[in-house]
Amino acid sequence: MTKAYFLNEGKLFYSDQIRETHSCTRSEDIEDFISQLEGNSHNGFHTLGFLSYEASIAFDEKHRIIENDKLPLAMALTFDSIKQLEEIPTPNEQLNKVSVAPSIDKAEYCDSIEKSLNYITNGDIYQVNYTFRCELELNNSPEQFFLHLIKNHPVPYAAYIETDDFQIISLSPELFLSRRGNTLKTKPMKGTSKRAGRWDQDEKRRKDLSQCPKGRAENIMIVDLMRNDLSRICQNVRTKDLFQVTRYPSLHQMTGTVEGQLNPALSLYNILDATYPPGSITGAPKIRAMEIIEELESSPRGIYTGSIFHLQPNGDFDFNVCIRTIECHKDKTLLGIGSGIVADSGSGPEWDECLLKSSFLNFPPPPNEVFTSFLWSRKGNFNHLEKHLKRLDHSCQWLLRPFNVDHCRSELSKLETQLTANKTNYAKIRVSININGDLTITQQKLEQPFWQDLRVAIYKEDSINSKNPYIYHKTDRRDIYNKAYKFAQEYDYDEVIILNKKGQVCEGSISALMIIDHAGQKVIPKLKSGILPSITRQVLTENEDVIEKTLSLKDLKNAQSVFLGNSVRNWGQVKSIENLT
Structure with a gap:
């Protein structure tokens, strides 16, 4: 069955109402x-x-390529009608892990x-822009x-395109060309860094990327190339938003924007x-870069x-x-990955960047909600309200x-x-934000x-994975904490203390931990052990x-x-600890 999904200005469209299917196998x-x-x-x-x-x-016989017999040069579907979907359809298959096998090893790459x-x-x-293919084993x-x-x-x-012969799955964050009226825009993407789990570290990585000399060099070369390309067909070409860094779930990407006024007579x-082709995936100058790509790469893209x-x-x-x-x-599934190579590139970091770009395949699903809880008291109002709202805001941005x-x-x-009118003395307040940004506030009298x-x-039934980025945010992705809390209730404990996979002491199921050591010094675990800030x-x-x-x-x-303490219960001294040995 032939069908397609595609995003347009944030809206998801679907169609299986195909008026015409077009395919082109010859360059002429x-x-x-x-x-x-x-x-x-x-x-x-x-x-x-x-x-x-x-x-x-x-488009130019000087553009060197490797011949490809897997796909037509171009293909298109013209629709009788398209349907806007109000939300992404719920998949009817459980998501399974994807295995990734690069077509070359690190030595060949280097x-x-x-x-x-x-x-x-x-x-x-x-x-x-040097690239290679990976063979995937999809289990969906x-x-x-x-x-x-x-x-x-x-x-x-x-976008997603399905035909009887092949399927295309595109999770592209990059715009090549966009036309609105007579304005033509391109937004080339160059410069990549990995996300960090903690907000402060992630924000630092974002800012560092925007100032990274290598990333800036890559970015400005390709922006300049695309500016020259647009200047051939546009007037009033201008560059804006250079070195802009955008967050995506698994990485940061740097972009620049070029736009101009298109001659309306042009086809x-x-x-x-x-x-x-787009300059961001060839290099500069484009024709010589494509010659080198054809020489060095081992398979068609x-x-x-x-x-x-x-x-x-x-x-x-x-x-x-x-x-x-x-x-x-039918016989294989392919993913291409690559990176831009400039004078100060190192083969090791570039290899790591390529592997990072495939991480979206197995990136964990986002939590349904992020939340914070705190005490309201008649005498003290909301306990550290602005700090809670700031952390919640940072987590939502993350x-x-x-x-x-x-x-x-x-x-x-x-x-x-309302609480004051009801003569409430204490209440636990819970503020949550769902995946769509909807706010829910609940209260429980205490x-x-x-x-x-x-x-x-x-x-000791389970332990914290300190490499899981979600542990630094208070979300409903908290199975270990829920199991630990249930354990405490079943065995009549006030709380339990959870360890990470290295056996390091972290926190309680609903609380932070502090000790006073033998010298009388207040000590808390390091965040990097896998602890909610x-x-x-x-x-x-x-x-x-x-x-x-x-x-x-x-x-x-x-x-x-x-x-042990939290924003509802405050700090409480531990009288006894079982299972300590």
């Missing part, structure tokens, strides 16, 4: 192919299709990078895998003739680094750059979901009026919230003489005293 037919699609657009139809990387040869650097040193090129149907991916790893230019073929496009009936269009794009055939802080404050003010003389145990812990470090260190069970055993 590309102009007629594109003209026919443009005619369908002018006649009021939506069209979705792709140009493979190998279609580049149709050899090609050294050859690329020699070309740069000799003045042949300023930059080349392609359509179901696409639906999981766009839920778990949302990007602005995603779609004229536009592509001046710009295709296919859909990878080509472009999936959507032509609208009003003449507007969007072309993505097919990165993070999977090509599924998770790429909206949060209206002012609206939340307003709703809490209304709740406080008689006496404060902890004292706690009976606790060491929880709790507000109770933050207030302690801001107002007390506290040191952070990696804590062991021996440290607990030798401590003068142990305390």
Whole structure:
């Protein structure tokens, strides 16, 4: 069955109502192919299709390519009708892990990078985009895998094309060309860094990338190349938003934007003739870089680094750059990955960057909600409210979901009026934000919230994975904490203490931990052990003489005293600890 999904300005569309299927296998037919699609657009139809990387040869015979017999040079679907989906369909298959097998090993990769650097040193090129293929083992149907991916790893230019012969899954974050009226825009993407789990570290990585000399060099070279390409067909070409860094679930990406006013008499073929293939996936200068790509790469790129496009009936269009794009055939499934090589590139870091770019395949699903809890008291109002709202805002930014802080404050003010009118003394307040940014506030009346003389145990049924990025955010992705809390209730403990996989002491199921050591010093575990940056812990470090260190069970055993606390119960001293040995 032939069908397609595609994103347009944040809206997901679907169609299996195919009016015409178009395919082009010869470079000399590309102009007629594109003209026919443009005619369908002018006649009021939506069209979705792709140009493979190998279609580049149709626009300039100097564009060197490796012959490809897996895909046509170009293919498109013209629809009788399309349907906007109000939400992403729920997949009916459980998401399974994808195995990734690079087509070359690290030694082969490093050899090609050294050859690329020699070309740069000799003045042949300023930059080349070197890529290789990975063979994937998908354990889901392609359509179901696409639906999981766009839920778990949302990007602005995603698309899915299914035919009887192949399927294309594109999770592209990169815009090649966009036309709105007579304004033509491109947004090349160069510069990558890995996300960090903690907000402060992640924000530092984002800022560091925006100032990274290598990333800036890559970015400005390709922006300049695309500016030159647009200048061939546009007036008033201008560059803006250089070195802009955008967060995606698994990485940060740097972009720049170039736009100009298009001559309305130019055809779609004229536009592509001046710009295709995208400069961000070739290098600069483009023709020499493509010659080097053809020499060094061992297989055709296919859909990878080509472009999936959507032509609208009003003449507007969007072309993505097919990165993070999977090509599924009956005998194999392929993913291309690569990076831009400049004079100061190192083969080791570039190899690591390539592997990072495949991490979206197995990136864990986002939590349904992020939340915070704190005490309201008639005498003290909301306990450290602004600190809680700031942490919640940071977590929402980290998770790429909206949060209206002012609206939340307003709703809490209304709740406080209600609590005061009801003569409530204490209440536990819970503020949560779901995946769509919707706010929920609940309250639970408490008689006496404060902890004292706690009976606790060491929880040994499971342990914290300190490499899981979600542990640094208070979300409903907290199975280990829920199991530990249930364990405490079943065995009549006030709380339990959880360890990480290295056996280091971390925190309670609903509380932060502090000890007073044999010298009388207040000590708390290091965040990197895998600990929520709790507000109770933050207030302690801001107002007390506290040191952070990696804590062991021996440290607990030798401590003068142990305390557990949270923003509802405050700090309570531990009276006894079971399972300590």
